[in-house]
Amino acid sequence: MEWLHQDYFFWKYIHHCVFQKGYRVHELNHKEAWLEDEDVKPRRFIRVVRIDIDFSSWLRRDVGESVNKFDQVRKQLRLGRLIGENVYISVYPPVDQWEEINKPFYESRKKRTTVYSSIIDRIKSNQLEISPAPSTHTIEELEFMIFALKQEIQQAIKQRESREKSLFFYGNPIATYLLLLSVAFMFYVLEQNGRSTSVLTLIKYGAKYNPLILDGEWWRLFTAMFLHIGFLHLFMNSLALFYLGGAVERMFGTSRFLLIYFIAGLSGSVASFAFNEQVAAGASGAIFGCFGALLYFGTIHKKLFFRTMGKNVLVVLVINLIFGFAFPMVDNGAHIGGLIGGFLASFIVQLPKTRFSVRQITFLFITVCYVMGLYWFGEINEKKVSSPLLELQIGQEYLQEEEIEKAYPFLQRAVDEGADIPEATFLLAYAEAKFENYEEAKTLLLKTVAKRPDFHEAHYNLSLIYVELDQLEEARASIQRAVQIHPEQAYLDLQERLQ
Known part of the structure; x- marks a missing residue:
């Protein structure tokens, strides 16, 4: 009968932790339960074990192994620190010396996982706030009471899981x-x-x-x-x-x-x-x-x-x-x-x-x-409000669509607002040339090649502008520079015509 009374106390203890203290159940079977107290910092886990212990050697070994188990829980939950507690529920304590397990055990020198252990035996269970089963109950009554406790705990676990799951699945996407x-x-x-x-x-x-x-x-x-x-x-x-x-x-x-x-x-x-x-x-x-x-x-x-x-x-x-x-x-x-x-x-x-x-x-x-x-x-x-580079990009896209009149104001603003890249003056010079403003185009292209001397397209366009201005010597010099940088066929053809 004593072992059945302690079985009842095991389930009564878990019932008390779940319903009175609000602990979360992580694992549960007829011999062991893992409970979590989420309301404290650092996080606290309680491992409740129902076993009748004969000798302290088994107890010491189990405490040592539990330290590693608690630390694995800490790592899985990515916690900085964790407090673990082993609660052994036994009819009697070990027959030999075991009191040293009351001291805390640490996972490492950093003490990120600290584990305490205690034994609740037949005498101690009568001294706790959780009342043990009266000794007048029969075996059948105790078994029924244990069954009822298990059912209530399982129902509480399911209700909590269902309540939490409903928070994540209220609607459909x-x-x-x-x-x-x-x-x-x-x-x-x-x-x-x-x-x-x-x-x-x-x-x-x-x-x-x-x-x-x-x-x-x-x-x-x-x-x-x-x-x-x-x-x-x-x-x-x-x-x-x-x-x-x-x-x-x-x-x-x-x-x-x-x-x-x-x-x-x-x-x-x-x-x-x-x-x-x-x-x-x-x-x-x-x-x-x-x-x-x-x-x-x-x-x-x-x-x-x-x-x-x-x-x-x-x-x-x-x-x-x-x-x-x-x-x-x-x-x-x-x-x-x-x-x-x-x-x-x-x-x-x-x-x-x-x-x-x-x-x-x-x-x-x-x-x-x-x-x-x-x-x-x-x-x-x-x-x-505006960006010179954005204005330049818009102007360039208009040029690609041969919309010169739409491109011109964007290119002009890009240059006026300080787009300090040779492409800005190069594209604006192209637009000016389309409007037959050759002097303006020449000035812009000279600025372009001054900023980037290896800009062969600018040298080629500058040669074409010089031709329009009837400045053939300058045109030959510009196309020669373009050919030296990048001897494309179009450049070579223009150079041949100018010679």
């Missing part, structure tokens, strides 16, 4: 799939009507372009979310949207997810407008808003967040932000703006089954002020 289809369709449209890497095509179909936004085309702050620059950009953003967007939509539901997505996307676009002068497109701001929504979930369910996805989310987020700061071509303003926007939007919509509160109105006001403040800064930040 319907909107995520529709968004993926929409960005793929717009990429196809761009490719069929120019190319997705063409600045002119991107501007035509709604990319973020600061001068036109300042002229009243505010809708570009939304349409830019559906455009992508090149297949790699589309692929990477689609992959991120599939995983991050799908996770957020499952957790928040479709309607809440769409609000988070578009508020974050708008915040990212406005931040890009405020801090980045380049033509921009992509769903990156909205995708970083999904990171913000996951961080919001972490503030509400901190323990669950860090036990499941938390550390992976933070690592991926930090890597992306570092990558954005390391490479200037990445629009980190849109990324950070979208991250903050998604975090604020999550406070507005809240998680499903959450009662409406005044805090939602407060965060709605904060979000509106945040977006409007970014837009206002973008309006007064004149350095971000």
